[in-house]
Amino acid sequence: xxxxxxxxxxxxxxxxxxxxxxxxxxxxxxxxxxxxxxxxxxxxxxxxxxxxxxxxxxxxxxxxxxxxxxxxxxxxxxxxxxxxxxxxxxxxxxxxxxxxxxxxxxxxxxxxxxxxxxxxxxxxxxxxxxxxxxxxxxxxxxxxxxxxxxxxxxxxxxxxxxxxxxxxxxxxxxxxxxxxxxxxxxxxxxxxxxxxxxxxxxxxxxxxxxxxxxxxxxxxxxxxxxxxxxxxxxxxxxxxxxxxxxxxxxxxxxxxxxxxxxxxxxxxxxxxxxxxxxxxxxxxxxxxxxxxxxxxxxxxxxxxxxxxxxxxxxxxxxxxxxxxxxxxxxxxxxxxxxxxxxxxxxxxxxxxxxxxxxxxxxxxxxxxxxxxxxxxxxxxxxxxx
Amino acid sequence: xxxxxxxxxxxxxxxxxxxxxxxxxxxxxxxxxxxxxxxxxxxxxxxxxxxxxxxxxxxxxxxxxxxxxxxxxxxxxxxxxxxxxxxxxxxxxxxxxxxxxxxxxxxxxxxxxxxxxxxxxxxxxxxxxxxxxxxxxxxxxxxxxxxxxxxxxxxxxxxxx
Numbered sequence: 110x111x112x113x114x115x116x117x118x119x120x121x122x123x124x125x126x127x128x129x130x131x132x133x134x135x136x137x138x139x140x141x142x143x144x145x146x147x148x149x150x151x152x153x154x155x156x157x158x159x160x161x162x163x164x165x166x167x168x169x170x171x172x173x174x175x176x177x178x179x180x181x182x183x184x185x186x187x188x189x190x191x192x193x194x195x196x197x198x199x200x201x202x203x204x205x206x207x208x209x210x211x212x213x214x215x216x217x218x219x220x221x222x223x224x225x226x227x228x229x230x231x232x233x234x235x236x237x238x239x240x241x242x243x244x245x246x247x248x249x250x251x252x253x254x255x256x257x258x259x260x261x262x263x264x265x266x267x268x269x270x271x272x273x274x275x276x277x278x279x280x281x282x283x284x285x286x287x288x289x290x291x292x293x294x295x296x297x298x299x300x301x302x303x304x305x306x307x308x309x310x311x312x313x314x315x316x317x318x319x320x321x322x323x324x325x326x327x328x329x330x331x332x333x334x335x336x337x338x339x340x341x342x343x344x345x346x347x348x349x350x351x352x353x354x355x356x357x358x359x360x361x362x363x364x365x366x367x368x369x370x371x372x373x374x375x376x377x378x379x380x381x382x383x384x385x386x387x388x389x390x391x392x393x394x395x396x397x398x399x400x401x402x403x404x405x406x407x408x409x410x411x412x413x414x415x416x417x418x419x420x421x422x423x424x425x426x427x428x429x430x431x432x433x434x435x436x437x438x439x440x441x442x443x444x445x446x447x448x449x450x451x452x453x454x455x456x457x458x459x460x461x462x463x464x465x466x467x468x469x470x471x472x473x474x475x476x477x478x479x480x481x482x483x484x485x486x487x488x489x490x491x492x493x494x
Numbered sequence: 495x496x497x498x499x500x501x502x503x504x505x506x507x508x509x510x511x512x513x514x515x516x517x518x519x520x521x522x523x524x525x526x527x528x529x530x531x532x533x534x535x536x537x538x539x540x541x542x543x544x545x546x547x548x549x550x551x552x553x554x555x556x557x558x559x560x561x562x563x564x565x566x567x568x569x570x571x572x573x574x575x576x577x578x579x580x581x582x583x584x585x586x587x588x589x590x591x592x593x594x595x596x597x598x599x600x601x602x603x604x605x606x607x608x609x610x611x612x613x614x615x616x617x618x619x620x621x622x623x624x625x626x627x628x629x630x631x632x633x634x635x636x637x638x639x640x641x642x643x644x645x646x647x648x649x650x651x652x653x654x655x
């Protein structure tokens with residue numbers, strides 16, 4: 110016999126980057142700009158705290174919602190850094206990566222048949238998450254002429270007013286777009302008017318260049334309808350430690366915790382100790398990494414312009430999103446540059462509507478490799494001009 | 495402001511080309527070049543040198559940290575002694591420090607004998623110097639902010655979401 114798969118699982122196609130993996134495996138000189146995680150190691154103080162916690166035998170479960178001390182530190186951090194005020198006792202849950210928190214939210218708030226509007230291009234996990242929860246995905250296209258910000262026109266055009274939920278990710282993976290307060294205001298108004306629950310994935314909040322990140326939850330009337338997601342993977346270079354959190358109204362967080370306590374029990378304890386130290390003493394490490402990303406960002410944007418590929422001025426995360434030259438689809442370009450030049454990039458289509466004709470370029474890679482990768486892309490473009 | 499940024503990048507890697515520095519800072523190449531010239535002219539940037547891991551080379555290179563105590567008098571200040579010592583090419587660094595001794599001197603030569611001779615014949619006899627303590631460097635783990643270990647391989651997957 111074969112095990113019968115659920116319809117929900119069958120409804121989700123296999124990941125679009127799988128095929129590229131296999132091509133990359135065949136060569137040993139690949140420089141990857143396809144990586145969605147920092148090239149830095151976790152700041153030493155945080156690693157050291159994790160090691161010390163292991164030495165002290167702190168290896169049991171924690172409270173379902175995470176160690177009280179850590180939730181308090183997160184509350185202080187969110188308040189100081191982003192003006193987000195949440196009660197550590199009831200309005201914060203610590204999860205195994207922000208991804209778990211997003212999944213909990215879909216499962217806690219989406220009923221079968223509910224419509225979830227997703228601003229795209231976006232991180233690849235939202236769409237499957239909605240489908241696994243039994244919801245229907247409504248793609249809302251963001252456009253390069255708007256610097257990939259979500260607009261009310263795009264929401265209206267997609268019919269998002271009839272949706273139950275809206276998912277946003279700014280600073281954005283894969284485009285590097287950010288939304289400032291004045292851009293978020295009309296979206297907040299739309300959400301209030303149409304009574305939408307908003308999931309705001311702000312995992313890249315620290316990686317905002319030129320100005321400060323604004324959370325949509327800080328806008329009038331938004332706190333009660335928004336869940337904010339953040340975590341330690343990107344800003345604190347802790348991807349493998351799997352630690353994130355969600356901030357939201359008490360009843361919503363309690364509902365998410367109901368699933369979390371059965372599915373996960375508690376987020377990894379060692380990682381919680383690392384995170385506590387990260388918030389306590391690693392602010393300078395974060396600043397230093399952000400400075401590095403910013404320099405690389407400017408370097409990469411300059412190089413694409415020199416090569417003659419159109420690229421909008423990405424101001425967040427560690428991605429930029431250039432257009433492929435005429436005569437290529439994104440997939441053809443990505444496959445060609447990988448096979449011929451050994452540079453791995455991700456075709457924009459993978460990230461949903463609006464991604465076609467673009468490449469996601471991650472600059473979470475040292476400058477030496479970036480320089481070489483861009484030279485190879487330049488050669489590839491010249492060869493096919 | 496641009497001065498600070500350029501300086502930071504040079505300190506990170508003095509071999510960055512002016513074109514790359516321009517790309518990273520959003521300045522023109524001409525501006526970068528002018529900024530570097532100003533930094534050099536003002537004596538802020540005094541030189542550019544390679545950071546070397548001597549353990550990776552065949553030739554021996556001996557380095558020592560030497561603590562110096564001095565006695566000053568009306569005619570002789572720290573600067574006078576320092577000037578005299580700094581002229582020796584064997585002295586790679588010389589700093590006045592707080593604590594149990596006065597000067598912290600880095601000495602480099604081809605052999606232990608050379609370093610010892612230098613300290614005993616050239617440094618110790620200086621009349622103001624009352625005491626020297628020589629520490630030979632056995633292994634270096636980090637120089638100028640650069641760790642000298644074998645480095646970490648990038649073991650990230652070539653694609654991740």
